Amino acid sequence: MEKNFRLRFAPSPTGPLHIGGARSALFNYLLAKKNGGTFIVRMEDTDLERSSKESEENIKASLRWLGMDWDEGIDVGGDYGPYRQMERLDIYNEAVQKLIDEGKAYYCFCSEEELAKEKEEQQARGELPKYSGKCRHLSKEECERRIAAGEKPVVRFHVPEGETVVVDDLVRGEVHFETDGIGDFIIVKSDGIPVYNFAVVMDDHTMGITHVIRGEEHLSNTPRQIVLYDALGYEQPRFAHISLILGRDNEGKLTKMSKRHGSTSVVAYKEQGYLPEAIDNFLALLGWAPGGEKELFTLEELKQNFSLEHVSKSPAVFDIEKLKWINGMYIRNASGERLLEYGLPYLKKAGFVSEEPSTEEMIWAMSVIDVLKTHISSFAELPELIRHYRGEIFYRDEVLAEMKEHKEEVLTVLKAMKEKLERNPKIAVDSYKKLLKEISKETGIKGRPLYHSLRVAKTGEEQGPDLDKLSVIIGRDLMLERLKKFIKMFQRMD
């Protein structure tokens, strides 16, 4: 009998939601949805120093933006709350007291200096550094006396010696750890707040979590947690540790994804004009492989197809080129409305259309986006491209040299265009195609000689959007100005 799937994403609100976190959240979300289960979001805010409300808000907003709505947890509630660790202290304290009473955990009064010294000595002797167990045998009376005297002890868990802990991991198989390598670890800090390894066990158990999908960096924490599950008499959830996300640094070395590899937060990608469905798609492919040749998946399709069986053990490389490609594909396939919805803010921000666009501006925005949509991989490139086409242009020597070989032809075409533009001060955007036809007919020049000369004169480039459509961006006046300048310059060349 399979229990209902209950999965969770439990970030600590110590910064904006980053790519790695979003990917963990996604995998949990997808597995829950695939199996008709429940997706829960909870906050691990026991690090008072670094936790902040802004971070929590950022994480929630990012998750919602990516389409990962949770069924239970923070903000939405549920039967297993509260969903913030700092509001669950009573639950933890009760369990800690039980462990102390049973002799499975104990107060430790060692100072940081003592511990550091001990560690140093152990290392000098070539031993693995771990807590000596010095406070293990303090009497209850002594503990009470010292606490009453104002000392602030931590609580350590007495790790059973000489045992092997097996992590039965859904992606890595059985991974073995010796308890002798662990040492009695702290479960409650001297300020009375439990440490992650303890709180997470309590939460996952009391919330009925069935599967824990998290980053590989937690693999070495898992034996500690398992030993706690055993001591508490709780049943373990299934664990799945997904591989790290690597980024390539300036020297070309691959290391764990961090700020030095560029943007790491979800909001940063949002601001750069990536679509949430593209991010989801990209994230899903970071370590997970769908069966066939298909690479583009909507969230809905991901929900149906996701499974842990095809999650890779080897690290995933954050390949920004791939993200750009995926995003570009989503942009090309998006409806006009959606394109406008996402693209317009970038045009406004860059000042190409006003804050309250007129109908004319809206029409212009739509056609610009339509012209450029096959040339951008994110919406942030939209204003960049427009500025690029309108800005200073440079003519490459090789290109000019090639054109010089057909000097007469080139000049004929350019002059014809110049004259037509001069005669039509208010030429409509959609009549450029007709114009090109006329020029071709009148001059007898067609194909590459026709298009190439005009393209170079107008943009300085040899490739780009359709020539007639380019007028939407450059406009009649600028185009004419450039033609005149180019003709002048070109005539003087020999």
Place this chain on the structure above:
RNA sequence: GGCGCGUUGGAGAAGCGGCUGAACUCACCAGCCUUUCACGCUGGCAUUCAUGGGUUCGAAUCCCAUACGCGUCACCA
């Protein structure tokens, strides 16, 4: 250093003992489409899976060793 994990083309990445004489994507090359380029479409692009042994009728796929890379060893999560 201990423990843990990984190593497939120019890059990302499938593959889980025979139907892979190694998918797919990017990049690159060629052709088609387009009165041009791009977009799009079609085709080409690893005699080989870090190296060395072994198991097997058969291995990128299983085992061992070596090398290299990465992660983790907190009163952070």
